[in-house]
Structure formats: structure tokens, C-alpha cells
Amino acid sequence: MITASVVLLAVTSAPIMAGVVAKKRRTHIGPIIGSHLIGLPCALFVMAVVVFLSLRYGSLQVSWLTAWEAIFDYDSSDQKQIVVRELRVPRMFLGLAAGSSLAVAGALVQGVTRNPLAGPGILGINQGAAFAVVTAIFVADIVTPAGYVWFAFIGATVAAVLVYTVAHFGSGGPTPIKLVLSGVIVMALLGSWTSALLLLDLETFDEARFWLAGSISGRGTEELRFLFPFVIVALIVGVLMGKQVNVLNLGEDMAASMGQRTNQVRILAGLIVIVLSGSAVAIAGPIAFIGLAVPHMVRSLVGPDYRWILLYCVILGPCLLLGSDIVGRLIVRPTELQVGIVTAAVGAPFLIYLVRFTKISEI
Amino acid sequence: MSFIVPSAMTSLYVFFGLITSTFLLVGARRLDGKEIVFRHGIVSSLLQQRIVILSAGAAIGILVLGFIGLIVGDYPIPAWKAIATAFWDRNNEYDFVINSLRFPRITVAVLAGICFATSGAIFQSLINNPLVSPDIIGVNNGAAVCAVILLATGGTVAYLPLAAFIGAVLASAIVYVLSWKRGVSGSRLVLVGIGFNALLGSVITFIQVRYPIERVMAAARWQAGSLFGSSWEDARTLAIGLAILLPAAFTLVNRLRLLQFGDETSVALGLSVERDRFALLTVGASLAAIAVAVIGPLGFVALLVPQIARTVVSTLTAGSLLFTGLLGGVFLLASDIIAQRLFAPVTLPAGIVTAAIGAPYFLLILVRYNRET
Numbered sequence: 001m002i003t004a005s006v007v008l009l010a011v012t013s014a015p016i017m018a019g020v021v022a023k024k025r026r027t028h029i030g031p032i033i034g035s036h037l038i039g040l041p042c043a044l045f046v047m048a049v050v051v052f053l054s055l056r057y058g059s060l061q062v063s064w065l066t067a068w069e070a071i072f073d074y075d076s077s078d079q080k081q082i083v084v085r086e087l088r089v090p091r092m093f094l095g096l097a098a099g100s101s102l103a104v105a106g107a108l109v110q111g112v113t114r115n116p117l118a119g120p121g122i123l124g125i126n127q128g129a130a131f132a133v134v135t136a137i138f139v140a141d142i143v144t145p146a147g148y149v150w151f152a153f154i155g156a157t158v159a160a161v162l163v164y165t166v167a168h169f170g171s172g173g174p175t176p177i178k179l180v181l182s183g184v185i186v187m188a189l190l191g192s193w194t195s196a197l198l199l200l201d202l203e204t205f206d207e208a209r210f211w212l213a214g215s216i217s218g219r220g221t222e223e224l225r226f227l228f229p230f231v232i233v234a235l236i237v238g239v240l241m242g243k244q245v246n247v248l249n250l251g252e253d254m255a256a257s258m259g260q261r262t263n264q265v266r267i268l269a270g271l272i273v274i275v276l277s278g279s280a281v282a283i284a285g286p287i288a289f290i291g292l293a294v295p296h297m298v299r300s301l302v303g304p305d306y307r308w309i310l311l312y313c314v315i316l317g318p319c320l321l322l323g324s325d326i327v328g329r330l331i332v333r334p335t336e337l338q339v340g341i342v343t344a345a346v347g348a349p350f351l352i353y354l355v356r357f358t359k360i361s362e363i
Numbered sequence: 364m365s366f367i368v369p370s371a372m373t374s375l376y377v378f379f380g381l382i383t384s385t386f387l388l389v390g391a392r393r394l395d396g397k398e399i400v401f402r403h404g405i406v407s408s409l410l411q412q413r414i415v416i417l418s419a420g421a422a423i424g425i426l427v428l429g430f431i432g433l434i435v436g437d438y439p440i441p442a443w444k445a446i447a448t449a450f451w452d453r454n455n456e457y458d459f460v461i462n463s464l465r466f467p468r469i470t471v472a473v474l475a476g477i478c479f480a481t482s483g484a485i486f487q488s489l490i491n492n493p494l495v496s497p498d499i500i501g502v503n504n505g506a507a508v509c510a511v512i513l514l515a516t517g518g519t520v521a522y523l524p525l526a527a528f529i530g531a532v533l534a535s536a537i538v539y540v541l542s543w544k545r546g547v548s549g550s551r552l553v554l555v556g557i558g559f560n561a562l563l564g565s566v567i568t569f570i571q572v573r574y575p576i577e578r579v580m581a582a583a584r585w586q587a588g589s590l591f592g593s594s595w596e597d598a599r600t601l602a603i604g605l606a607i608l609l610p611a612a613f614t615l616v617n618r619l620r621l622l623q624f625g626d627e628t629s630v631a632l633g634l635s636v637e638r639d640r641f642a643l644l645t646v647g648a649s650l651a652a653i654a655v656a657v658i659g660p661l662g663f664v665a666l667l668v669p670q671i672a673r674t675v676v677s678t679l680t681a682g683s684l685l686f687t688g689l690l691g692g693v694f695l696l697a698s699d700i701i702a703q704r705l706f707a708p709v710t711l712p713a714g715i716v717t718a719a720i721g722a723p724y725f726l727l728i729l730v731r732y733n734r735e736t
Binding site for chain 1: 492493494495499541542544550551553554555557558559561562564565568571572576577579580583584587663666667670711712714715716717718719721722723725726
């Protein structure tokens with residue numbers, strides 16, 4: 001466990017080290033990663049290491065060799081290899097998809113609303129999914145994580161569409177302030193209905209509290225296989241929107257005078273966010289921290305340019321999610337902690353460190 | 364005089380009352396903006412006719428709702444008797460229900476509403492972000508962590524308010540200190556707040572997942588924010604807090620208005636920015652901390668009531684702060700009456716109802732507001 005923690009720590013600080021090397025002298029002004037020629041491979045390296053760590057560590061210890069063979073030289077008679085191949089590999093992919101989706105969705109929402117407190121949660125995604133899942137447990141007694149997937153996805157989508165529709169009322173389309181406000185309202189509404197259901201019925205609460213904590217274990221792969229292509233397409237489109245988001249960030253008037261159709265950009269971004277975070281919440285449950293904090297972390301690493309922010313979010317989002325998942329598997333062996341609990345514990349000190357010791361680029 | 368309002372109907376009346384008042388509020392935007400400058404020695408204030416009328420309206424709303432709250436309930440009491448018992452004639456069989464159950468509860472609802480709304484207004488103006496509430500500095504989550512730990516480990520319920528208050532104060536102090544780096548900028552406070560709140564949130568989730576469901580349920584009930592069992596003790600705590608903090612907030616409101624121009628301008632205008640910001644944060648966080656300690660984390664009032672107030676009164680003066688506070692009182696009192704009566708005899712935590720009825724109410728305002736601008 002100690003070795004794993006040390007490796008994780010070393011790995012997560014690698015992008016900063018790379019920045020230090022690249023810039024020779026670390027100034028507190030400007031992004032830490034000076035050169036993307038060094039920064040990007042470093043980030044990818046970190047992701048690769050975290051991926052392998054997530055295959056190796058867990059309640060059952062396997063060697064590096066077994067983890068390697070389970071993927072590239074599979075022997076179905078070896079029990080350890082079966083654990084890796086059948087349980088950890090799918091889980092790793094879920095973590096990758098959820099982490100990237102949440103981080104990119106968060107960056108897009110922050111760019112579109114120009115509000116540092118906004119995350120995918122502000123579109124009512126998490127609350128919508130939670131409400132749908134809790135209702136499913138309350139009404140239909142559905143108790144398997146695989147059964148929650150569709151309810152979560154549909155709940156998230158409906159909530160987000162509702163938020164956008166409300167924000168669309170009146171002149172000017174979904175302006176940042178209207179989006180944020182209607183998001184707050186819908187969130188509060190769904191949140192209060194959810195807690196009413198939870199407080200009414202002890203059994204529902206007992207079932208739902210584990211899903212509500214956020215976890216990537218025991219998810220059905222069948223339903224998720226259907227979501228994956230959408231996630232990948234949405235990720236690609238999302239990353240390519242960097243330039244548009246940059247222009248939008250100059251302000252409504254400036255963007256319009258540069259010839260951008262601001263409403264269309266906002267609606268397209270909204271669609272991508274819905275697909276990404278809807279899928280993420282279906283996979284992993286409501287994990288608020290990644291969508292909210294990873295974009296800020298990345299912003300302090302690479303500066304205010306959304307073309308790079310979005311790209312690094314794809315790579316570093318899963319690092320935090322998978323890294324937290326590994327920690328969650330190791331610290332209370334043989335049981336494990338839900339990844340949603342660990343994410344904030346691992347990520348928050350890091351976020352506060354970055355906020356304090358670097359010059360944050362404001363939104 | 365045996366006039367008793369049927370139970371579920373009451374909440375409908377109150378709800379329709381709120382809806383009507385929405386339209387009155389939006390109508391009030393057209394009121395004449397006559398201004399009178401009031402000066403007496405070092406005390407000076409800008410009295411806007413509109414704010415005076417609106418505040419009076421909110422105060423009347425509190426009175427009317429207060430009477431409704433005294434009259435209706437599971438235990439039938441004639442309307443006239445109820446009011447008489449509350450104010451002058453205590454020697455009858457209704458004394459306990461009125462003076463130990465209903466009256467303190469109404470008072471606590473109004474005072475806590477004022478605390479939350481004023482605190483929310485201060486925070487939103489200070490950080491210039493509509494998504495901000497006292498929550499951002501860790502007040503709610505700090506209180507919740509301590510309270511949830513106390514409840515989950517089976518501690519004495521009597522210590523609950525104290526534990527919640529200590530948690531709230533500690534959390535906000537930590538967020539403030541962590542954000543300090545040659546001064547506290549709004550954006551740094553927000554980001555550190557996000558991180559620290561997430562950390563506290565994960566502690567709460569951890570307890571929720573790991574402890575027996577009955578205890579977790581009790582904690583969740585407290586977290587929803589309920590006025591059940593409010594006593595005169597609670598009302599006194601809130602009243603003392605308000606007596607100290609509200610005048611402080613009114614004195615600081617002029618500096619708050621200057622701070623909104625940004626740090627450079629404020630410095631140029633002769634403000635000592637960090638000291639004033641610290642004072643405002645302290646006042647705002649203390650207001651919220653007292654209310655959270657007494658009735659639990661009821662985040663919605665602090666978040667949305669200042670927004671509603673701002674759609675009508677956009678200038679930031681002591682008057683508008685008072686109006687926001689009174690509106691918070693109306694809002695929480697109305698929510699609590701509905702929470703008690705809607706599914707009577709089953710009662711809901713007020714926190715759930717504030718969001719459930721507050722959201723459509725605010726939606727109306729938002730839609731109307733958008734159409735007009």
C-alpha cells in the first residue's frame with residue numbers, strides 16, 4: 001500500500017515537475033506547463049501509469065507481470081488474470097470514460113457560463129440522475145447498479161434539457177446568468193424531492209446511499225457499451241470546440257462582433273455537456289468534485305486557453321478518478337471506499353495547493 | 364368564533380398568497396423611485412420610497428403569516444382565542460400549545476429567515492456571483508460535519524446546536540486562512556471554498572455510507588433543516604445574534620457597495636479593503652452560522668431570497684438589506700406553515716419545502732423578469 005501511495009504521489013506531481021524542468025525557474029506568474037511538447041507526453045505518461053496501477057492494485061494483489069499478461073498474453077486458466085481481465089479492465093475503462101467526460105463537461109460549462117462555481121452539476125445533471133434513481137428504488141425496488149444506468153441517464157438528460165429550456169425564455173437566449181439561475185432552481189427542486197423521498201422511506205435511503213456516494217464498481221458493462229460511442233464522439237467534438245469557447249469567453253458583445261453565433265455555440269456546448277455528464281453520472285453516480293475542480297486545476301497548469309484546457313482535461317480527469325479509485329480500494333482492505341468519497345479527499349488538497357501557489361487565471 | 368381553517372387548504376392559501384405577492388413584487392418595479400436623504404449626526408441613510416413600501420409590505424406579510432401560524436394546527440383552537448392567548452390572556456387551556464409550541468416556532472422561523480437572507484445578500488454582493496451563498500465559506504458543511512458525527516456516533520442531542528456552531532465557525536476560519544495570501548481575493552476564496560467544501564462533503568458521505576442506517580437517517584433529517592421543536596431558547600439565541608450582527612451589517616453596507624467597484628477603485632476611494640472584507644465576511648458567516656446551529660443547514664433561503672430581492676431593488680443600501688432580510692422571514696415562515704400543514708398530520712422538514720415551493724416561485728419571477736427586459 002505504501003509503495004502504491006508513493007508511486008501515485010510521484011506520478012500526480014509529474015506534470016508540475018515537467019513544468020519546472022521546462023521553464024527552468026518556476027515563476028508564480030503564468031501557467032506551470034510552459035511547453036506542451038513536454039507537458040503533453042508527461043500527462044499521457046501519468047495517465048498510462050495510473051491505468052496500470054489500477055489494474056494491479058486492489059483487494060487481490062497481483063504482480064506487474066500478471067497485470068501485463070492479462071491484457072497482452074491472456075491465459076484464462078489463471079485466476080488472478082481472470083480478476084484483472086474481467087473485473088479491473090472494465091472498471092478501468094469506466095473510470096477513463098467517466099473521468100474524461102466529467103472534466104471536459106466541467107470545463108465547457110465553466111467556459112459557457114463564465115462562472116468558476118459552475119460544473120456539470122449546475123445543469124441539474126447530478127440531481128436529475130439522483131432523483132430518477134431514488135424514484136426507481138422507491139417505486140420499483142430496483143437495487144442493482146446495472147439497473148440504475150438508464151434511470152440515471154434519463155434523469156440527467158431531462159433535468160439538463162429543463163434547465164436549458166427555462167434559460168431560453170425571454171430575449172437573448174440562454175445567457176450565462178439565466179443558465180446559472182435556472183440551474184440553481186431546477187437543482188434545488190429536484191434535490192428537495194429527492195431528500196423528501198429519502199426521508200420518507202428508510203429502505204430507499206439504505207439502498208440509495210451507496211449509489212449516491214459515487215462508485216465505479218459492479219456496473220453492468222452491457223448498457224455502458226451502448227453509451228461509449230456517444231461519449232467518444234462528444235469528447236472529440238468537445239475538445240474541438242476550444243476555439244469557440246475562447247471567443248465566447250471574451251464576452252457576449254465581443255464574441256458577437258467577431259462573427260460568432262453565440263447562442264448556437266452555447267446550445268451545442270450544452271448538448272455535448274448533456275451527453276458527457278449524463279453518461280458519466282450513469283456510469284459512476286453523482287461525483288461533483290471532478291467536473292468542478294479538474295478544470296480549475298488544469299487552468300492553473302496550462303493557462304486560460306480552452307483549446308489546451310479541454311485537451312488536458314481529457315487526460316487528467318481520469319487520472320484523478322482512477323487514482324482516487326485505487327486509493328479507495330487500498331485504504332480499507334478487504335472492503336473498499338466509494339470513489340466519490342476519495343476523489344475530494346485526494347483532489348481537494350491538490351486544488352488548494354494550486355490555488356495558493358500559482359497565479360490562477362480567472363475565468 | 365370557532366373559525367378553524369381546514370388543514371391542507373391552509374397551505375394552498377399560503378401558496379397562492381406567495382404567488383400573488385410575486386406579481387405584486389414585479390409590479391413594484393414600476394413604483395416611483397423617490398429618494399429622501401436622511402441625515403442625523405453621523406447616521407445618514409438614503410431612503411427610497413420603493414424600499415420603504417416594500418419593507419412595510421414584507422412586515423405585514425410576516426404579521427399575517429404569523430397569525431395564520433398561531434391559528435392553524437392539529438390541535439383546533441378558535442382564531443380569536445389563539446391570538447388572545449399569545450398576547451394577553453395566558454390563563455387558559457391553550458397556553459401550552461400556543462406559547463410553548465406555535466409562537467416560538469413562528470419567531471424562530473422569522474428570525475432564522477432574516478439571518479439567512481441577510482447573510483446571503485452580503486456574500487453575493489461581496490463576491491459578485493449569484494451562485495455564492497454563505498455555503499461557499501464552509502458554513503453549512505462545517506456545521507453538518509460536526510452535527511452528523513455527533514448524531515452518527517450517538518452523542519447527546521442537546522449539544523447539537525453547539526457542535527454545529529463550532530463546526531461552522533471553524534470551517535469558515537479555515538477557508539479564510541487558506542485563501543489568505545497578501546489579502547483574500549474573491550476568486551481565491553471561491554476556489555478554496557470549492558475544495559474545502561468537497562473535503563467536508565466527502566467526510567459526510569463517508570459517515571453516511573459507513574454508519575447504521577437509523578443514525579444516518581437522523582443525521583439526514585437534521586441536514587434537511589427543520590423547525591420542529593423550536594423553543595424560546597432558540598428564538599433568544601437568534602434574537603441576540605441579530606441584535607449584534609444586523610446593526611453591524613447596516614453600518615458596513617456602504618463599504619460593501621464600494622467594494623463592488625473592485626479592489627483598485629476601493630483602495631483609491633480610501634477603503635482599507637482587507638479589513639472591510641474581513642469584517643463583512645465575519646458578519647455574514649456569523650449570521651449564517653447562528654441560523655444553521657439553530658435550525659440546520661437550509662441553504663436555499665440564503666441563495667435565492669437575495670436574488671428575488673434584487674429583481675425589485677437593485678441598489679445596495681441598509682434599506683434594501685433590511686427588505687431582503689424581511690423577505691427571508693416571510694419566505695421561511697410561509698414554507699414552514701406549508702411544511703406542517705400540506706400532508707398533516709405528517710410534517711416535512713421545512714428545508715425540503717423551501718426548495719420545493721421556492722423553486723417554482725422563483726421560476727415565475729425569472730420568467731416574468733426575462734420577458735420584461
